[in-house]
Structure formats: C-alpha cells, structure tokens
Amino acid sequence: MDTDPAIQCSDCQACCCQLPVRVLPGDAPPEHFLDEDEDGYLIMAKADDGWCVALDREQMCCGIYEQRPFVCREFAMGGGDCAEVRDDWRRIALSLR
Ligand code: SF4
Ligand code: SF4
Numbered sequence: 001m002d003t004d005p006a007i008q009c010s011d012c013q014a015c016c017c018q019l020p021v022r023v024l025p026g027d028a029p030p031e032h033f034l035d036e037d038e039d040g041y042l043i044m045a046k047a048d049d050g051w052c053v054a055l056d057r058e059q060m061c062c063g064i065y066e067q068r069p070f071v072c073r074e075f076a077m078g079g080g081d082c083a084e085v086r087d088d089w090r091r092i093a094l095s096l097r
Contacts (some may be wrong), residue, residue, distance in 0.1 A: 024070050
C-alpha cells in the first residue's frame with residue numbers, strides 16, 4: 001500500500017479517531033470503552049464531541065495504543081483513508097471559518 005511519508009500523526013488532530021470503530025473478535029480494548037451500535041455490534045464508544053473515548057486528549061493520540069482494535073491497527077498513517085479523512089477535516093474546518 002502506498003503511503004505519503006509527509007503525513008504524520010504527530011502533525012494531525014487525530015481525525016481518524018472520530019470514525020466509527022467496530023470491535024472484532026480477538027480485540028481486547030478495556031471494557032469501559034465499549035458501546036453497541038444500533039445493530040447490536042460492539043464498537044468503541046464516542047464522547048459527545050464525536051471522538052473515541054480512548055483518545056488521550058492532551059497528546060491527541062490513542063490512549064490504549066497497545067490494546068487498540070484491529071480496525072485502528074490497520075489504519076495506515078499516510079495511506080489513502082488517512083489522507084481522505086484529513087482532507088474532509090480540512091474542508092469542514094474551512095467551511096466553519
Ligand atoms: S492515521 Fe492519519 S488521520 Fe489518523 S491521526 Fe494519523 S495522520 Fe491523522
Ligand atoms: S481506539 Fe485509539 S486509535 Fe482507535 S479510534 Fe480510539 S483513540 Fe483512535
């Protein structure tokens with residue numbers, strides 16, 4: 001998979017941590033961070049502002065890095081989905097100015 005080395009999580013507002021995250025068999029995030037979606041699937045819970053509850057708000061990075069679900073582990077920094085979610089974020093931020 002092609003990734004853009006110019007894109008770094010350290011230079012990002014953790015945009016991808018607002019995306020829905022399904023928790024799969026074999027994942028083991030702390031139970032108090034779990035929720036169920038409308039179809040009854042296990043997901044990472046979200047705070048009222050839309051970010052995953054496991055996000056470390058001071059560092060703006062995953063607060064359960066070693067236990068993060070498969071979906072998060074597969075989300076490549078600088079990959080196509082990452083670039084797309086960053087573009088969406090930028091568009092929304094500009095529209096709010
Ligand atoms: S993976 Fe991409 S969207 Fe997610 S925090 Fe890192 S740079 Fe931002
Ligand atoms: S578990 Fe970690 S990497 Fe995954 S969405 Fe939540 S804060 Fe982000």
